[in-house]
Amino acid sequence: MATVLLVDDDVELVSMLREYLEQEGFDVATAHDGEAGVHAALDGEQDIVVLDVMMPRLNGIEALRRIRAQSRVPVLMLTAKGDDVDRVVGLELGADDYVPKPCTPRELVARLRAILRRTRSADSAEAASGPVLAGPLSMWPERRSAEWAGMPLDLTSTEFNLLEVLARNAGRVVSKSALSESGLGRPLARFDRSIDVHVSSIRQKLPAREDGQSWIRTVRGVGYQLVRE
């Protein structure tokens, strides 16, 4: 059973979502402002955090920044529909995914499950397969840890998943929709920039190649490719 932390200033909404999620088999913790949310998210009890962007005092973006400074717990952002800035900023700061608000509780649960599945898949099935190796990159899905030429990489769980997909297909071009399916656990939506934002933050965490190019190559109109050499 997974523990979900709901952080939203709308008390009534949180109580209804809690009811819904509990019925779906989640353990639910709640917080009604950013500061309490950050505090609860960092207590180590949470499997996933649902963070509303619009909150009084400490807003969701700032709360996410503080959470990411100390923890890689998966974070799902609730962003206002049509507010692309919040969405992109959130993903750049290391949110694992976003759900536009208002959304149906069913959609929320689907997203939660997708993220949880990704972060947990490593624990069971693929544990035996050993490290994924691609050039200087080594990834241990069971430990959720990755190294670049012996140096540990600090990746969020979504970034880890995406890089893992690219590493398993190193040298080949992976389409964005395949990355979305296997990395985010959902089909690619139209005008969805999530994959690009995540890939861009992975790029920033990898050292540059000798020729100054990135290890992850963009194949325009198709997808991304992790270069072996």
Next chain:
Amino acid sequence: MGRLFWKFLLAFLVSLLIAGAGVGTVVWLHNSGEQERTPPPGGPGGDTLIRSAAALLASGGSAAVGTWAAELVDGRTQALRIVDEEGRELLGRHVSAGQIERARADESAALPGQLVRRVVAPDGRRYLVFLPPELLPPRPHFHRPPPPWPPLAAVLLAGLAFSALGAWYLAKPIRNLRWAFEGVAAGRLDTRVAPRMGSRRDEMADLGRDFDRMAQRLQGLVGSQRRLLHDVSHELRSPLARLQAAVGLARQNPQKIEASLDRIERESQRLDELVGELLTLSRLEAGTGTLRREHFDLVELVASVVDDARFEAQAKGRDITFAAGDEIIIDGSVELLHRALENVIRNAVKYSAEGSSVDVSIQSEAQGQSVRIEVSDRGPGIAEQDLGSVFEPFYRGANANASGGFGLGLAIARRAVEAHGGAIVARNRPEPGLTVAISLPLARPGAASMPAA
């Protein structure tokens, strides 16, 4: 350089040329008049030279004049001739018989301006002092005027340069203004002209400042509209999110359908209220042209609002006191003022502690020129830095509970009060608590001059 620059340049240049031509003509006329009065052949100095030589000869004799003439070596003195009656030259200079003849003739003719003089030396000998015109050095300055083209070209060039400078000085601020207008028209409301005007101090700079003020105001208005829209979409989203959650709960568990339907009903009512309040606010913001004014007793209006609110407050364990004097007749909209007072008083009741009371008072001020209504609660008050923003749409204090209204009540109250030419302010009480003070003008000499909200 724009067309205006060239126009200014042309205008300056033409006026400069006309002025130059005028001055030139006057000078030319003056000069030609001067030249008609032919100067003496030896110039003004020639006559002086003759007189000096004559005086010296008359007093000091031939020796003195000889010494004097030897000292002076300029061309004119070199031309001086002093001849005695026998035709001998005193200074040992060459002199022809013709020159002497002509000098004698001139002397006897005694014409003014002739460069000749008869002198009697102390020894009694007679001399003729004269300057033969042919021996005088040429005097080009007087007779040959310099060619007029170099100074004319210089004047023209200088004129062109100064005209260009003047035209640029006038055209530049206009170009700056144009740039700024284009900027604002393209939606860059942060365009300001002042930095481009430099230290200029004239009507152009004033115009630039006026433009900046206008742009600032526009920016403020557009910014507040944008903020309002953003807040509105957020406020609409919250009840929608709750609606969806309620629907989800009902779907998930059919046993919860009744409770969910209640919630859905509540949320749709809340949406309806929100839309209603937004419409009121936007009507007030758009101006008050349709405001229906009437004379009525403000005390009675406040009393009725207090009575209504007291009924609800007492149900929640709070009370309202009301202190008022005689009737105060005001000219305004009953509906708007009712709404403003209701919002302020309900707000006070909402935030006052249980068991306490809200104090409402009304009194006329400034010799009956205005009226002051104060609503004081015994709640937590608000942070000093937020006192100004409580009247902004969607402001919610840190102590506000999430379900308590939309934060539009006080914004509507402010617009309504301002539409009546009044003011509304909030201040913290020492107790603690919050006092909202509304002051409304009573004397309205120009009822039509209602400030836009």
